[in-house]
Each structure stands twice: as structure tokens, then as C-alpha cells.
Amino acid sequence: MNSSEVTIFVVEDDASIRFGLEEVLRSEGFQVVSCDDGGKAIQGISEALPDLVVLDVMLPNRSGYEVASELRKGGCRVPILMLTAKGEEMDKIVGLNAGADDYVTKPFAVNELLARIRALLRRTCDWADETNGQPLADSPSELEIGNASVDLRNYEIKVGEEVTSLTPKELELIRFLVEHRGVVLSRDEILEKVWGVKYFGTTRTLDQCVAQIRKKIGDHGRTPEFLLTVHGVGYKLV
Numbered sequence: 001m002n003s004s005e006v007t008i009f010v011v012e013d014d015a016s017i018r019f020g021l022e023e024v025l026r027s028e029g030f031q032v033v034s035c036d037d038g039g040k041a042i043q044g045i046s047e048a049l050p051d052l053v054v055l056d057v058m059l060p061n062r063s064g065y066e067v068a069s070e071l072r073k074g075g076c077r078v079p080i081l082m083l084t085a086k087g088e089e090m091d092k093i094v095g096l097n098a099g100a101d102d103y104v105t106k107p108f109a110v111n112e113l114l115a116r117i118r119a120l121l122r123r124t125c126d127w128a129d130e131t132n133g134q135p136l137a138d139s140p141s142e143l144e145i146g147n148a149s150v151d152l153r154n155y156e157i158k159v160g161e162e163v164t165s166l167t168p169k170e171l172e173l174i175r176f177l178v179e180h181r182g183v184v185l186s187r188d189e190i191l192e193k194v195w196g197v198k199y200f201g202t203t204r205t206l207d208q209c210v211a212q213i214r215k216k217i218g219d220h221g222r223t224p225e226f227l228l229t230v231h232g233v234g235y236k237l238v
Contacts (some may be wrong), residue, residue, distance in 0.1 A: 004030075008032055009032075009035075010022060014056075015036070021054060038066065051079075052117060054117075055100070065094055072099035077165075080100045081113075085105075102169065120168070146225060148216070159216075170209060170213055183236065185234045187233075188234075
């Protein structure tokens, strides 16, 4: 899939920023749909069926956090890139916990924004040229972690009879960990490979994503059995 086949939905109430984003994205060949209101975003995204959402945090009628959370609760798996003006670590963590896959802090460099968009598209929309927009034929549809079964096609984890949805970023992190099962992976290596670009924030983003995965696979007690922390280094899946 090339950029002309990709639709990006922009939710931003600041007209100057919204128009700027539209201009930049269209100049890169993307199709763009936009709105300026959090209350209208859910329906707009449902109707447009975009390949990626660029979502501001501070919006009228409904915050970006609420929009992301409702999209995920409704089963929407489209990757979400959140825009935050404050740059505070807690704002980023709240956004990731709400279902965002990545974030950019305002003011942002256009090149960084585009790099993060392309990284998300490569990882969540089968955008890589070598797959021709289709999953590889020999790619497994399920992965096992302890008592949890990970459904790669439906973005779900099943533990017993309980089924929980996964965000695209959680799924990509699980896939990467499973591919390197038994290997100690540094935080920097995971961030570079899974998030796809040079990381500009703290490793707290990764730690929170790991915490969410542990919770969903039932491995979030004081002594995790499967997704282990290697203190001072990173993580290892056993």
C-alpha cells in the first residue's frame, strides 16, 4: 500500500495546527479527513474508516483521552498518534493507557511526526512493500504466553474464558518479545524496534505498556512468571 491509499483522520481544534497538518500530510500523498471536536470524532472516525488517527489531547466536548478510550472499547484497532502540548510524563502515560499507540509533544518537528506516522503504518497496517499489503503466508495467527493465547488477527488475548482487546502497539510488543523469547532485551532496543524511530522520551512509555500486557495475560503479580524485568537492562519473555 502506498501513501495515496492511506487515509489519516486528524482531530485538532486549533485551526492553524489542523490546517498545517492537513497540508503536510497531503503533500506527502496521504488522504486526509479532519474534525475539530472530540464529541464528533468517534462518529467521524467510524464513518471515514481511516488507517491512522492523529488525535489532540485538549479538545472541546470530549478529551483525546476519552476519544481514544471509547474507540478501543468499541473494538476500533486503528493506530492512534496522540498530540500533547504539555509534555508531562503523566499525560503521555494516561494517553497510552487510554489506547494511544504513540505520541508527539507540541511543538513538534514535522519530520518526527511523519517518521512516527510511517512507523505506525508499517507495523499496524501491513504497509511494508515486501508483504504487498497482506500478511505473510507463513505468519502464525496465534501466539502462546503461559496460559494466555494471543490472537494476532483479532488483536485479542484470551485467558480461560476471558477475552481482552489489545492495542496495535501492545500487539507489536508481544510479537517482538515472542520472536526473541528467552533473550534479554534492553529498553532502548525494544523502543527502537517496536516504536520504530529514535525515541525522544523516557522508558516509562515502555514500562507502562509492559504493565498493561502483564495485566492482560494474568502475569501482573509481585513476581511475574513469563514477562520478566531484568533490572538495569530491560525485559525477557520466558
